[in-house]
Amino acid sequence: MDERKSERIPMSQAIRKDVARMETYAPVKPFDALSREMGRPAEDIVKLDANENPYGPSPRVREALAAYPWYHIYPDPQQTRLREALADYVGVPAEYILPGHGADELIDYLCRLFLMPGDAIINCPPTFGMYSFDARLSGGEVIEVWRREDFSLDIGAVEKAVRESEPRPKLLFLTSPNNPDGGLLSHVALRRLLRLPLLVVVDEAYIEFAEGEGSVASWVPETPNLVVLRTFSKWAGLAGLRLGYGIFPLELMEHLWKFKQPYNVNVAATAAGLASLEDLPLLRERVAALKRERDRLYTELAAIPYLQPLASQANFVLCRVVGRSAAALHRALFKQGVLVRYYDKPGLRNFIRISAGRPEQTDRLLQALASL
Numbered sequence: 001m002d003e004r005k006s007e008r009i010p011m012s013q014a015i016r017k018d019v020a021r022m023e024t025y026a027p028v029k030p031f032d033a034l035s036r037e038m039g040r041p042a043e044d045i046v047k048l049d050a051n052e053n054p055y056g057p058s059p060r061v062r063e064a065l066a067a068y069p070w071y072h073i074y075p076d077p078q079q080t081r082l083r084e085a086l087a088d089y090v091g092v093p094a095e096y097i098l099p100g101h102g103a104d105e106l107i108d109y110l111c112r113l114f115l116m117p118g119d120a121i122i123n124c125p126p127t128f129g130m131y132s133f134d135a136r137l138s139g140g141e142v143i144e145v146w147r148r149e150d151f152s153l154d155i156g157a158v159e160k161a162v163r164e165s166e167p168r169p170k171l172l173f174l175t176s177p178n179n180p181d182g183g184l185l186s187h188v189a190l191r192r193l194l195r196l197p198l199l200v201v202v203d204e205a206y207i208e209f210a211e212g213e214g215s216v217a218s219w220v221p222e223t224p225n226l227v228v229l230r231t232f233s234k235w236a237g238l239a240g241l242r243l244g245y246g247i248f249p250l251e252l253m254e255h256l257w258k259f260k261q262p263y264n265v266n267v268a269a270t271a272a273g274l275a276s277l278e279d280l281p282l283l284r285e286r287v288a289a290l291k292r293e294r295d296r297l298y299t300e301l302a303a304i305p306y307l308q309p310l311a312s313q314a315n316f317v318l319c320r321v322v323g324r325s326a327a328a329l330h331r332a333l334f335k336q337g338v339l340v341r342y343y344d345k346p347g348l349r350n351f352i353r354i355s356a357g358r359p360e361q362t363d364r365l366l367q368a369l370a371s372l
Contacts, residue, residue, distance in 0.1 A: 016139075018136065018139065019137070028049055028050040028341075031045065031047065034047070034339070038334070038337060040337050044337055045337050045339065046337060046338045046339065046357065046361045046364045046365060047339050047355075047357075048338065048339060048340050048354050048355040048356075048357050048361065048365060049339040049340050049341045049353075049355065050239075050341070050355065051179070051206075051234060051314070051315055051316050051355045052233075052234075052237075052239050052355065053233075053234055053235065053236070053237035053239070053286070053290070053315070054357045054358050054361060055237055055286045055289070055290075055358070056237045057236060057237040057238055057272060057275075057276065058236070058237075058275060058276050058279040058282055058283055059279075059282075060275040060276070060278060060279045061238070061271075061272045061275045061276060063275070064271045064272065064274065064275035065268055065271055065272065068267065068268070068271045070267065071267060071268070073267070074263050075263050075265060075266055075267045075270060076270075077262040077263055079098075079099045079265055079270065080094075081270075081274060082099055082245075082265070082270050082273050082274060083097045083098075083099065085273070085274055085277045086099070086245055086273075086277070088277075089277055089280075090215070090217045090218075090230070090247060091217070091218050092217055092218060092220060092221060092247050093221070095250065095253065096220055096221060096247050096248060096249070096250065096253065097245055097246070097247055097248075098245060098246050098248055098253065098256055098257075098260070099243065099244070099245045099264075099265045099270075099273075100243075100244045100245060100246065100260075100264060100265065101242050101243075101244075101264050101265055101266075101269070102231065102233065102242035102243065102244045103203065103205060103229045103230065103231045103233075103244030103245075103246070104130055104134075104242075104244070105242075105244070105264060106229055106244060106245075106246045107130050107131060107134050107173075107201075107203075107229070108134045108137070108138075109256060109259060109260060110134075110171065110199075110201060110227065111134040111135050111137070111138040111140060111171070112134075112138050112259075113252075113255060113256070113259055114170045114171055114199070115135060115138040115139060115140035115170065115171075116138075116139060116140075117139040117140070118139075118141075118167055119139075119140045119141070119167055119169075119170055120135075120140055120141040120142065120143050120165065120167050120168070120169040120170065121135045121140055121141075121142055121143065121169055121170065121171040121172070121173060122143050122144075122145055122158060122161055122162065122165075122169045122171070122172045122173070122198075123135070123142050123143070123144050123145070123173055124144075124145050124146070124147055124153055124154075124158070124173070124174060125144055125146060125147065125346070125347055126147060126151065126180060126181070126343075126345075126346075126347040126348050127147075127173075127174075127175050127178055127179065127180075128173075128175050128179045128203065128205075131173035132144075135171075141167065143161050143165050143169055145157045145158050145161050146347060147178075147347070150310075151178065151181035151183050151310065151318075152183060153174070153185065153189060155189055155192060155193065158172065158193065158196075159193075159196065162196045162197070162198060168197075168198075169198055170198055170199065171198060171199050171201060172193065172196065172198055172199070172200045172201065173201045173203065174190075174193075174200065174201065174202050174203065175202075175203040175205065175206075176190075176202055176203070176204060176207070176210075177206045177207070177209070177210055177312065177313040177314040178314075179205070179206065179314065179316075180316070180318050180341070180343065180348065180351070180353045181310050181312065181318045182206070182310065182311070182312025182313050182314040182316060182317065182318060183310075183312075183313065184210050184212065184213065184313040185202070186213060187213050187216065190202065190216060194223060194225060194226060198225065199225050199226075199227060200225055200226050200227070201227045201228075201229065202216055202226065202227070202228050202229070203229045204216075204217070204228055204229060204230050205229070205230070205231045205233065205234060206234055206313070206314035206315060207230070208234065208235035208287050209234070209235070209287060209290065209291055209294070209313060209314050209315045210313040210314070211291075211313060212313075215228070215230075216228060217230070217247045220247045220248065220249060221249075221250075223249070224249045224251060225249075226249070227246055227247065227248050227249070227252070228246065228247040229244065229245075229246045229247075230244060230245055230246070230247070231243070231244040231245075232244065232272070232273055232276060234315055235283060235286075235287050236273075236276040236283055237283075237286075238269070238272050238273070238276065241268060241269040241272050242269060243265065243269040243270075243272065243273050289358075290315050290356045290357075291315075291356070293356040293357060293358070293359060293362050294312060294314075294315055294316070294317060294356040296362060297309075297317050297354060297356060297362055297365075298311060298312065298317050300362075300366055301317060301319055301354070304369060305322075305323075306321060306322050306323050306324050307319045307320070307321060307322070308320040308321075308322055315355060315356045316353055316354060316355045316356060317353070317354050317356070318351060318352075318353045319351065319352050319353070319354065320350065320351055321350045321351065321352060322350075325350070326342055326343070326344065326350040326351060326352050327342060327344060329342075329352060329372070330342035330352060332368075332372055333365075333368050333369075333372075336368040336371070337364075338364060338365050338368045340352045340353065340354045340355075340365075341353040341354075341355075
């Protein structure tokens, strides 16, 4: 008998203990899986659960993908053309811009670049779940500064956490507009937070849908502790191709270039991003249409006695469900082929979130709610 066999241990015992304790991130299901589960053709499903753009990409994207001749060649690791096009779109020189395989990849990069076991971030829940997920994956600690009941940011509590926490946090993640409530971070509040001794990361995944104070990407060249993350997933309808980008201080770009995977953005996503930036008038019309549906959704939902919608600057509306079960409401809508996001966790007890859709999708949702 081989004596080495007696020394073997289950591989699960060799996994990092902090990873073994982590909760699994719960993503939404794709159309094909939903179609099988619901017993409905995909075209009959009203999918309003993931803040996707129901209009899809620009027609120029399909043309660009069909015409692209070099799928067998590795991508440009510098993403030169895309960065130049993004510089025109964002209004920041290309040397400050780094594309990513979705903004999620860039969140992961920031956590791995800054955090070692014993380091920490500040997270402000309820908010996007990947900040705490990636911080813990990097061995970092998560200091949670909860938002107020109306989902506004408690700036004084954030400042206190920075002063008093041990270890001293290195990163502060903020989403503006925030997911899941759609609230916009004011420029006055952000300037106050930028005085803190840490890196402030502002995730602007939904900024194209906001009104009033807009993006702060143009601040980055003059603000050494600010990073701004953006994405093509929402406004440009490219969620399935995973294309995001960040605007970083040059001091960080120096390290990100040596840190990132060399071919992190594939050629299909690059071609789609370039085609999108060449069709801005059409895509902006679609953004305007989704904003109209968001506002219509808010008005119609506010008229339903058991729903309390929150005003939103994103492409979704968060609703508190009052006097009945949000889980039961979610199931009832599911049976009618209408998908919304359901929450039942700290800070989000008995809530649903509904993405803005096409007018006919809003009609289906309202009809389903009326039947209940």
